[in-house]
Amino acid sequence: MIIHSIAPLELLQEQPEIPKATLRQINGGYLEGLETPQGFQATRLCSTDPALYLKNEYTPGSILPPQTHF
Numbered sequence: 001m002i003i004h005s006i007a008p009l010e011l012l013q014e015q016p017e018i019p020k021a022t023l024r025q026i027n028g029g030y031l032e033g034l035e036t037p038q039g040f041q042a043t044r045l046c047s048t049d050p051a052l053y054l055k056n057e058y059t060p061g062s063i064l065p066p067q068t069h070f
Contacts, residue, residue, distance in 0.1 A: 040064045
C-alpha cells in the first residue's frame with residue numbers, strides 16, 4: 001500500500017498510548033497529574049493563588065505519597 005502524505009512517517013505509524021491526567025482539588029486550586037505506583041505525580045498547578053506556585057510539593061514532577069490528603 002502506498003501512502004501519499006505531507007505528514008512525517010512517524011505521525012502515520014501507531015503511537016503509544018498517553019496516560020490520562022487526573023485533577024486533584026487542593027486548597028486554593030487544582031493539581032493536575034498522573035497516578036503512579038509511588039503516588040500522585042504532579043504535572044501542572046491550576047490556581048490563582050501565587051503562593052501555591054512557590055511550594056515544592058506542587059512543582060511539576062514532584063510525587064505526593066498515596067496517603068497525602070488534598
